[in-house]
Structure formats: structure tokens, C-alpha cells
Amino acid sequence: EALDKGLEKTKEGFLSKITKAVVGKSTIDDEVLDNLEEVLVMSDVGVTTTLKIVDRIQKRAARDKYVGTDDLNRLLKEEIQDLLAENNSNDFETFEYGSHKPYVIMVVGVNGVGKTTTIGKLAHQLKEAGNKVVLGAADTFRAAAVDQIQLWGERVGVRVVAQPMGSDPASVAYDTVKSAVANGDDVAIIDTAGRLHNKVGLMNELTKIKNVMQKVVPDAPHEILLVLDASTGQNAIEQATQFTQATDVNALALTKLDGTAKGGVAIGISDQFKIPVKYIGVGEKIGDLQLFNKKDFVESLFK
Ligand code: GDP
Numbered sequence: 016e017a018l019d020k021g022l023e024k025t026k027e028g029f030l031s032k033i034t035k036a037v038v039g040k041s042t043i044d045d046e047v048l049d050n051l052e053e054v055l056v057m058s059d060v061g062v063t064t065t066l067k068i069v070d071r072i073q074k075r076a077a078r079d080k081y082v083g084t085d086d087l088n089r090l091l092k093e094e095i096q097d098l099l100a101e102n103n104s105n106d107f108e109t110f111e112y113g114s115h116k117p118y119v120i121m122v123v124g125v126n127g128v129g130k131t132t133t134i135g136k137l138a139h140q141l142k143e144a145g146n147k148v149v150l151g152a153a154d155t156f157r158a159a160a161v162d163q164i165q166l167w168g169e170r171v172g173v174r175v176v177a178q179p180m181g182s183d184p185a186s187v188a189y190d191t192v193k194s195a196v197a198n199g200d201d202v203a204i205i206d207t208a209g210r211l212h213n214k215v216g217l218m219n220e221l222t223k224i225k226n227v228m229q230k231v232v233p234d235a236p237h238e239i240l241l242v243l244d245a246s247t248g249q250n251a252i253e254q255a256t257q258f259t260q261a262t263d264v265n266a267l268a269l270t271k272l273d274g275t276a277k278g279g280v281a282i283g284i285s286d287q288f289k290i291p292v293k294y295i296g297v298g299e300k301i302g303d304l305q306l307f308n309k310k311d312f313v314e315s316l317f318k
Contacts, residue, residue, distance in 0.1 A: 017297060017303075017305065018295075018297065018305060018311055018312070018315050019315050019318060020273070020297070021272050021273045021295070021297025021298065021303070021305075022272060022273075022278055022297075022312075022315050022316060023273070024273070024274065024275055024278070025058065025272065025275065025277065025278030025279065025316065032050075032053075032054040032057070032058075033051065033054055033087070033088065033091070042076075042080075043072070043073075043076040043086070043087055047087070048069055048072065048073055051068075051069055051072070051087070051091075052065055052066070052069045055068060055069070055279060058277060058278065058279030059248040059249065059277035059278075059279045059280040059283065060279035060280070060282050060283045061249070061252060061279075061280070061282075061283030061284075061286075061287065063283075063286075063287065064098060064282060064283040064286045064287065065283075067098070067286070068091070068094050068095065068098070071094050072087070072090050072091065072094060075090055076090070088317055091317075092313050092314075092317055095282055095313050095316075096309055096310065096313050098282055098285065098286040099281070099282060099285045099286070099291075099292070099309035099312070099313070115232075115234070115237050116199075116200075116201055117149075117192065117195040117196060117200045117201060117202060117203045117232065117235075118201065118202045118203070118237050118238070119192060119195075119202075119203045119205065119228060119232055119235035119236040119237050119238070120137075120202065120203070120204045120205065120236060120237070120238040120239075120240055121188075121205050121207060121221075121224065121225070121228075121235075121236035121238070121239050121240070122134055122204060122205060122206055122207060122240045122242060123207050123209070123221065123239065123240070123241050123242070123258055123262065123264070124209050124241055124242035124243065124254070124258070124268075125209040125210075125254055126157075126209040126210075127209075127244070128209070128242050128243055128244040128247075128254075128270060129242060129244060129268075129270035129271060129296055130206065130209060130242045131160065131163045131164060131167065131206065132270070132296070132299070133242050133268050133270060133294065133296060133304065134150060134164065134167065134204050134206055135164075135167030135170065135171060135301065136296070136301055136302070136303065136304035137204060137268075137294065137304060138150060138167065138168075138171045138173050138204060139171045139301050139302070139304075140302075140304055141201070141202050142171060142172065142173055146200075146201035146202050147173075147198070147199065147200040147201045147202070148171075148173040148174075148200065148201065148202045148203075148204065149173060149174045149175070149176060149191060149194060149195045149198065149200045149202075149203050149204075150164055150167065150168050150173060150174070150175045150176070150191075150203075150204050150205075150206070151175075151176045151177075151187055151188055151190070151191030151192075151203060151204070151205035151206065152164040152165065152175060152176065152177035152178075152187060152206055153184040153185075153187040153188045153191070153205050153206055153207050153208075153224065154184070154206045154207055154208040154209070155178065155179075155180055155181055155182045155183070155184050155187060155208070156180075156181075156184075156208045156210065157180070157208070158180040160206065160208070161177050161179075161180055164177065164206055165177060170301070171301070174194075174198070174200075176190050176191040176194050178190070184207060184208060184220065184223075184224055185220075185223045185224045185226075185227045186227070187205075188205050188207075188224045188227060188228050189227040189228065189230065189231065191203050191205055192205075192228045192231045192232055192235060193231050196231060196232065205224070205228075205236070207220075207221065207224060208220070214257065214260065214261060217257075217258075217261045218260075218261040218262065221261055221262040222262070225262075238265060238266050238293075239262055239263055239264050239265050239266065240264075240266045240267070240268055240293070240294075241254075241255060241258050241259075241264040241266070241267050241268070241290075242267075242268045242270060243255060243267060243268070243269055243270070243280075243284070244269075244270050244271050245269045245270060245271055245272045245275050245277055245278060245280050245281065245295075246271045246274055246275035246277055247277075248275075248277045248280055249280075251269075251280055251284065252280070252283065252284060252287065255267075255284055255287075255288055255290075259288055259290070264288075264290055265290060266290065266291060266293040266294075267284065267285075267288075267290055267291065267292045267293060267294075268292075268293065268294040268295070268296065268304075269281055269284075269292055269294075269295050269296065269307075270295075270296035271296055272295050272296060272297050273296075273297045273298045273303070278316070281295075281307075281312065285309075291307070292307040292309075293306065293307055294306060294307060295307050295312075
């Protein structure tokens, strides 16, 4: 239900436009397909993925003689689900962290996308689910970033490892993982600086952070989580391109889905980068973070 509410804006755009695309039509013809293409591009699904979807629907419609809105909706649902990378976790209680203890999450993304908020919300959810969580304030370039992580730590009631602004981020990451091991924590979440001014610089910095963590936990980080603001549409795709070139991103968090009609970006990104959307932000409150479930997401879009 929270998901339905979070996706309200995307849904309004999506469904009403799709309905318009087929109204009064008895078959899925070229005009319907053109309209559908427009709707998908407007919802920020992205051109490549849109063309893929339209092409598949055209072929299936020709073969199976689909007619009318219901059929189109059903076909679209199936095709979209097909394009979303697999991720079927439903709630944080049963969320699988495997045998890793501590499970180390390195969080990357540019400033303003909701990185700090996502870390705070995630810490909250994981703590509520019974985990011992520690946060590492390794974005040492902005004083505000360290302060914000500390505020979230107090708010959620989890430990924060921090050093003064300007300290070596790798050193903070090292301290955090070490402290997590010593304290028997289940999850360590490490913030990093979101500077994208220089790709080589970013790559070197993230590599250095990874390397020092591995001195303590050899297979850390288990999750490299890229946070993207869904409302920025194609910018989010550009950031995904940059960050996936700089480091081995293996999970995505899409924030601000509540404030945007561009929820389709989840479909495009998942298809283009083959990285699962793992978390979605659907509001500013502490509880407004959900594990992404592609079936629920698609069902909710078409409700
Ligand atoms: P950072 O610079 O990436 O760390 O960004 P912040 O975490 O400080 O977030 C920037 C702004 O986005 C803040 O005002 C947050 O409350 C807001 N924000 C973050 N996530 C969401 C979300 O899922 N929905 C909405 N509506 N706002 C969000």
C-alpha cells in the first residue's frame, strides 16, 4: 500500500496515458504502438529499453492477435517484469545477508540524491529487523555530511564511526569495519563522498576505500550500493554510467519515487545495467524505504 502511494505520480502518468493510447482501438496497430512508445519515453524508461519493449509487443501482438486495452496492459506487464533484474526480497526481516558478518555496504552516489537519508532509513529498517548496525562517515569532504550521518545515528540509535572533516576517507572506512568486527555488528554501512568531477579520482578513491576494508574483511564490501534520484530521469542513467565505470556497483537505491512521474527509470536502469534495484525511497520519513520487489512494482504501476 505504501508502494502504491509512493508510485502515485508515476502511475497517474503511466496508466492514463496508456489508456489514452488505446482508447477506441480494437487492435494493437501502429498508432497504438507509437503512442505507447511516447508514454514509455515520457515515463523515463529510456529510448533503448522503450524500443525493445515496443518491438516485443509488436511481434507478440502480430503473432497472437492481441486486441484492446486489457491485452496491451497484460503484455506490457509481462515485458516490463521481464526486463527488471531479479530481486524478490520482500521485507527486511527475512532479508538475506548470507553468512557475512559484518555485512559491509559501501554507499556511493552524487550529492543531493538522498544518499545520507537512504543510509539513515536503511539503518533504521535493519535495526528494527534485529540487526546490530554501525555507520561509517567516510564522506569527510563535507562537514555537513559527517554531521548528518551523526544525526541519523542518534535518531536511529546506532553507532557512528567518524573522524574530523578532511580526514582520509579510507581511514574512516577501515576504522568502521574494524569496529564492526570488534563489536560483533551484523551490518556496517559506509558513506562515501559524492564527487564526480574527475572519473579517475573517483575510481582511485573508491578503490582505496575497498582495499583498506579488505585488510579487515577480505570479501568486503559485499554490497556497493549506488543511490540515484529517480526524479532526475536521464541524469540518473548518466550517473549510473559513471559510477559503474568507477567501481563494481551491485545494487541500486532509487530515491524520491514519491515525488516523480519518472518511476519508469527503474525499468530502464535495471535493463541497461543489469543491476538490481534493491531499495526504493518513497518519502522523506524514516520508514519510507522499501525493498524493491519487481512483481509488486509492476502490479502497482498497473493498478
Ligand atoms: P545527499 O546529499 O545525497 O546525502 O542527500 P540527502 O540525504 O541529504 O537528501 C537530500 C534531500 O532529499 C533531503 O531533503 C531528503 O529529505 C530528500 N529525500 C531523500 N530521499 C527521499 C525520498 O525517497 N523521497 C523524498 N520525497 N525526499 C527524499
